Amino acid sequence: MNFGIIGCGVIAFTHAMALKALKGEGCVLYACCDTVPERADKYAKEHGVQKVYYDDEAILADPDVDIVCVCVPSGIHGQICEMAARAGKHIVCEKPLEITPERAEAAAKAARDAGVKMQSIHQRRTMPSAIAVRNAVREGKLGRVCLAEADLRYYRDQAYYDSGDWRGTWELDGGGAVMNQGVHGVDLILWMLGGEVESVYGRAATLAHDIDVEDTAAAVLQMKDGSVCVIKSATSAYPGFSTAFVIHGSRGTVAFNDEGITEWRFIDEADAPARPDKVGGAMGGSGSNVNIAIHGHITLLRDIAQAVREDREVMLPPEDAIPAIRVICAIYESSRTGLPVRL
Ligand SMILES: NC(=O)c1ccc[n+]([C@@H]2O[C@H](COP(=O)([O-])OP(=O)(O)OC[C@H]3O[C@@H](n4cnc5c(N)ncnc54)[C@H](O)[C@@H]3O)[C@@H](O)[C@H]2O)c1
Secondary structure (H helix, E strand, C coil), X not given: CEEEEECCCHHHHHHHHHHHHCHHHCCEEEEEECCCHHHHHHHHHHHCCCEEECCHHHHHHCCCCCEEEECCCHHHHHHHHHHHHHCCCXXXXXXXXXXXXXXXXXXXXXXXXXXXXXXXXXHHHHCHHHHHHHHHHHCCCCCCEEEEEEEEECECCHHHHHCCCCCCCCCCCCCCHHHHHHHHHHHHHHHHHCXXXXXXXEEEECCCCCCCCCCEEEEEEEECCCCEEXXXXXXXXXXXXXXXXXXXXXXXXXXXXXXXXXXXXXXXXXXXXXXXXXXXCCCCCCCCCCCCCCHHHHHHHHHHHHHHHHCCCCCCCHHHHHHHHHHXXXXXXXXXXXXXXXX
């Protein structure tokens, strides 16, 4: 299965490492493309890539490329995914799938219409602790979910925002602490809860950086089942706390952070699900954008390669990535108007 990387920046390194780990399973980092030729050349040299392109149409026209990984700035994910789908390539798209729900829906539709597989990258969904919490919710082990909390505390310095023209812009980043970093946790808590969001009230501010978008935000989500979900997200949380999740139900409380489960308490202990292992969940990224763990990417890239071979659905289809984007855009709208947004 020949992979082509589109956008040879920071996250492309994680894709290269993941593909290296999957080499024995028939996954090859075959081609790369960056519109800045020096970046494509450097990446090809560092990772032993056979074909180098500086033009998206050219890499997509290469008949030997089976799957492309879209690693370009967030606000052009949709257009590259749509081009890739039209070219008949299977697609891995970095988070966020796009920066508005409408554009994300268009990208998902393009992949469906073309009959290509499309995997969204939300690597935290592979965390053992998140999977165990989701299962506990689905199996009713927590009783009725009442309050869910996501503390998405990241640290990014001004140099991070200055390291790329697109970073911290509405046009290409689509937002700040929530759309770029927090999207991981927004996606995760919605996935663990499984329910639908009725309304969103959000406040966002730019307090610690010289950027257009927010570096600090908080939101309250009213879920359709009556439960309440609180999300805090920041890139102003010096010096880089762990992200943390808590779900309180009528029959118990579970919590985890980047290192694993921190609370696993059930009123009915005899019926409690097994507490997942503490290790193996850390994903990195809290304190810096260059220390992203590769195991989640390995799982998702392996899965799309197998899905193509077996002609089955991928683990994280594009439609699954859209609810988080819808909620994040609602947080921004609510913050602008001062009013809750009904979804
Ligand atoms: N999953 C994660 O944990 C994670 C972590 C970091 C970044 N990301 C996502 O990955 C994407 C890229 O982030 P990054 O930090 O690697 O950015 P980056 O700026 O380091 O790299 C982006 C690269 O894309 C290139 N590029 C721009 N337009 C292009 C085009 N049309 N065709 C080909 N190349 C083009 C740029 O020249 C640059 O080299 C973002 O959407 C970001 O949200 C995900």
